[in-house]
Amino acid sequence: MFTLDEFREAVKAGIKKLLKKDEVLIADDEDFGDYGLDSLTGMSLVLEVESYLDIDLGEFDIDDANTIEQFFEKAKQTIEEYDS
Amino acid sequence: MLGIKAIASYFPQKRVSNIDRAEEAGKDVDFISDKVGFTSLLRKDEEEETSDLCVRAFEALLEKETDIDREVIDCLIVVTQNPDGFGLPHTSAIVQHKLGLSEDVAAFDISLGCSGFVYGLDTIQAFMGAQGLRHGLLFTADPYSKVIDPQDYNTELLFGDAAAVTYIAQNPVFASGKSTFCTNAKLSHSIKVDEDTRVLSMLGNNVFKFAVSKVPPQVEKCLELNAIEKDDVDLFLLHQGSKFIVDNLIPQLSIAAEKAPFLAAETGNTVSSSIPLMLEQYFESTEQTIVISGFGVGLSWATSLLKRV
Numbered sequence: 001m002f003t004l005d006e007f008r009e010a011v012k013a014g015i016k017k018l019l020k021k022d023e024v025l026i027a028d029d030e031d032f033g034d035y036g037l038d039s040l041t042g043m044s045l046v047l048e049v050e051s052y053l054d055i056d057l058g059e060f061d062i063d064d065a066n067t068i069e070q071f072f073e074k075a076k077q078t079i080e081e082y083d084s
Numbered sequence: 085m086l087g088i089k090a091i092a093s094y095f096p097q098k099r100v101s102n103i104d105r106a107e108e109a110g111k112d113v114d115f116i117s118d119k120v121g122f123t124s125l126l127r128k129d130e131e132e133e134t135s136d137l138c139v140r141a142f143e144a145l146l147e148k149e150t151d152i153d154r155e156v157i158d159c160l161i162v163v164t165q166n167p168d169g170f171g172l173p174h175t176s177a178i179v180q181h182k183l184g185l186s187e188d189v190a191a192f193d194i195s196l197g198c199s200g201f202v203y204g205l206d207t208i209q210a211f212m213g214a215q216g217l218r219h220g221l222l223f224t225a226d227p228y229s230k231v232i233d234p235q236d237y238n239t240e241l242l243f244g245d246a247a248a249v250t251y252i253a254q255n256p257v258f259a260s261g262k263s264t265f266c267t268n269a270k271l272s273h274s275i276k277v278d279e280d281t282r283v284l285s286m287l288g289n290n291v292f293k294f295a296v297s298k299v300p301p302q303v304e305k306c307l308e309l310n311a312i313e314k315d316d317v318d319l320f321l322l323h324q325g326s327k328f329i330v331d332n333l334i335p336q337l338s339i340a341a342e343k344a345p346f347l348a349a350e351t352g353n354t355v356s357s358s359i360p361l362m363l364e365q366y367f368e369s370t371e372q373t374i375v376i377s378g379f380g381v382g383l384s385w386a387t388s389l390l391k392r393v
Contacts, residue, residue, distance in 0.1 A: 038112075040119050040328045043292045059271075061289050 001079060002053050004028075007072045014048030028068045039063065055079060086209050086220075087256025087393060090149045091364040093248040094140035095351065098127040102241050109237040116241065117349075121327020125352035126244035128227050133168045135178040137225040137247035142183055145221075145249050152219075152251065154184055159220035159252070160191040161208050163200035163356045165381065166230045167193060179223065190217065197275070198323045198380025199265075200224060200356030201250075202388050205376075206263050208252050220252035226355035231277050231284040239286050242326060244352025248360035257367065258374070261389035262309040264302050268294075268383045275381045291380070295329050299379050299387070300336040306375065306387040314339065317389075318371035323378045324348035324358040355380070363390075 002010075012024040018041050026035050032042060042062040049071075050057055057078050065074040101124050106113045117123050128137060146152060160176050167175040176191040190211070196203050201224050208222045225247035232239050274290035277283065299322070307314060320343050322330055330346045337344070347362050348354065354361060359376050366374070372392045379385035 038115055038119065039288075040115075040292075043289050044332065046289065047293060047296065059274075059287065059290050061287070063289075 001076065002055070004072055006053065007049070007075065008068055010049045010052035011045065011068050011071060013052055014045045017048060018044050026068065030068075031066050032062075033066060049075070056082075058082065085256065085259055085393070086212055086252055086254060087259040088205075088250055088363075088390070089253040089256050090145060090251040091248060091360050091367055092141055092145035092148050092251075093246060093357070093361050093364055094137055094144055095246050096126050096128040096132065096137070098129065099124045099350070100127050109241060111237070111241070119326075119328050120241055121330075121346055121349055122242060122244070122352045124350050125241075126246050126354070127229055128245040133178075134162075134164055134166055134225045134227055134247075135168050135175050135182055137227065137245065138162060138175070138179045138223040138249065139182050141223065141225070141247040141249040142179075142221065145251060149251060155186055156219045157183075157185050157221060158189055158217040159208060159212050160185065160189050160223070161194055161204055161220070162223040162225060163194045163196055163204045164224070164226045165195050165197055165355075166226050166228065175225075176223070190215070196356065196384060197226065197382065198325065198353075198355050198358070199378040199382065199384040199386040200226070201248075201359045202263060202376055202378045202386035203265065203384075204356070205250065205260060205388065209260060212252060218253060222250040222252060224248050224250075224356035224360055226357065228284060228355060231282060233281075233283045236283070236285070238288060239284050242353045244348070244354050246351055246354040246357045246361060248357045248364065250360055256393055258363075258390040259393050261312075261391060262306070263386060263388035264306045264309065265386045266298065266302060266384070268298075271383045274383060291325070292329060292332070294383050295325060295379055296332050296336055298383075298385055299333055299377055302385055302387045303337060303375060303377055306377075306389060310389045312373065312389060317373050317375050318343070319366060319374045320344040321359050321362045321366075321374060321376045323380065324362070325353055325380065
């Protein structure tokens with residue numbers, strides 16, 4: 001299982017790639033939408049995080065996980081459900 | 085040798101502007117034009133049936149191929165999941181009647197969505213080859229306006245109505261190579277029509293993940309089967325699910341963007357017609373080797389190779 005630090009790193013790496021930014025300064029509770037990610041880019045972000053952490057989040061919907069904190073919690077819960 | 089001799093299409097007159105209703109849909113105009121990619125959608129008239137779209141496409145074919153004799157058509161397939169009425173009788177039989185074709189016609193429907201053209205193309209050629217048939221019509225017509233909830237902007241901004249007819253005969257312009265076909269019904273709920281409401285629902289995240297993870301390896305496998313290098317392919321005609329999907333497939337396939345065009349901005353996702361509509365545009369051009377790949381409902385995905393003869 002990944003830690004919040006690892007997950008944050010994965011999300012930031014994904015955002016950096018998707019939004020073509022040199023640096024990503026996004027707080028854990030900052031809304032992805034406010035940072036420039038739309039619903040479609042959000043789908044790409046899920047794939048980027050999966051690839052970065054080498055995990056499979058299955059039918060993951062990021063629409064109700066709009067911050068790093070929420071995304072982390074939902075991803076953790078998803079992985080735990082798969083494992084159980 | 086049997087192959088694609090001609091392609092024609094029918095676009096309904098009515099268009100719905102996605103730009104004009106961006107605000108109503110709660111979307112930015114840039115999001116619609118740059119990401120979704122469909123600035124307008126084709127819409128059939130309410131009274132227009134799926135078979136009528138096919139008839140119009142055939143009329144367009146007759147304008148291109150003036151020497152086609154209705155009497156010699158011996159095979160007719162309609163690819164659709166939105167047939168006339170409730171699908172009984174089959175739409176291909178209705179089309180046979182409306183076109184005034186002879187009784188000596190094998191006519192059947194194929195129930196597939198966005199992978200339907202690739203499946204249909206192999207099916208009609210194999211069937212005709214096995215039975216010694218000589219003049220076939222492969223129709224694709226899947227008017228999703230029949231099943232879309234106008235208030236559901238997850239689907240309402242995507243799908244357009246259109247039809248295409250692909251004429252299969254001897255001395256073709258394009259011949260098919262080997263194809264690859266895949267199915268994963270575990271994710272079938274990702275695009276489905278609800279049994280009770282008869283309305284389409286789609287899980288966009290599932291469809292996107294499926295497309296970018298499954299299509300590129302299938303394309304690679306198809307190239308391998310045909311002993312073709314990627315660099316030797318002139319054009320990749322990928323199903324036009326959305327601009328976002330096509331744009332994301334390009335880097336996954338490691339190909340130049342201009343080799344995988346997005347041409348559906350003013351039509352919408354026309355399901356099984358999206359590939360023949362593009363192929364029609366390139367019919368008289370110089371591209372020799374073309375990969376076609378359709379993916380969607382099922383989930384089903386299929387890829388084939390076409391070579392100009």
